Amino acid sequence: MQGFTYGSLHGDDARRTNSAAYRVAWICREPGYAAQPYEQLAAWYRQIGHDDDARRVLLAKQRHRRRTLGWPARTWGHRLDATVGYGYRPWLAGLWLVALALMGTVVFSAHSPKPTQPGQVPPFHASVYTLDLLIPIGGLGQRGAWYRTGGATAWLAYALIATGWLLTTAVLSGISRTLSKN
Numbered sequence: 196m197q198g199f200t201y202g203s204l205h206g207d208d209a210r211r212t213n214s215a216a217y218r219v220a221w222i223c224r225e226p227g228y229a230a231q232p233y234e235q236l237a238a239w240y241r242q243i244g245h246d247d248d249a250r251r252v253l254l255a256k257q258r259h260r261r262r263t264l265g266w267p268a269r270t271w272g273h274r275l276d277a278t279v280g281y282g283y284r285p286w287l288a289g290l291w292l293v294a295l296a297l298m299g300t301v302v303f304s305a306h307s308p309k310p311t312q313p314g315q316v317p318p319f320h321a322s323v324y325t326l327d328l329l330i331p332i333g334g335l336g337q338r339g340a341w342y343r344t345g346g347a348t349a350w351l352a353y354a355l356i357a358t359g360w361l362l363t364t365a366v367l368s369g370i371s372r373t374l375s376k377n
Contacts, residue, residue, distance in 0.1 A: 295329060
């Protein structure tokens, strides 16, 4: 399949043979890993206007490539796949943001932080505080008004801030990709 190019694909059952899953399985039969067949197939899907199928093919390419890497790179690849689907499924980052917001709300409801200036800060809301930590753009007035007293909740807050930057960036890039197509 390496070096193979084509302008169209046909089969006996066009609905089945034109599916991305069928074509990817076809490419995977080749021994070893080569990026070109995946790229060629993705280009064909883009050419006929099937952008979702093109992304499925490119995601399959990354997953196949991952199997050829050493364990540190494979581990990182699994993490990228689970969080944003190697950039081809940025909506996963939105799901992670929701899950982390729920987790933070539960934890900070049970262990609320201390006010920075008692009597002069807005009332504490665990869900708004968690969103203020997760969303790096703007501010909801909770992050600066309340401080973590240490321990596990402080580390959770720092982890939410760092993770929020990464996941929000992924969600925004997915939104901009969607908007730029139209």
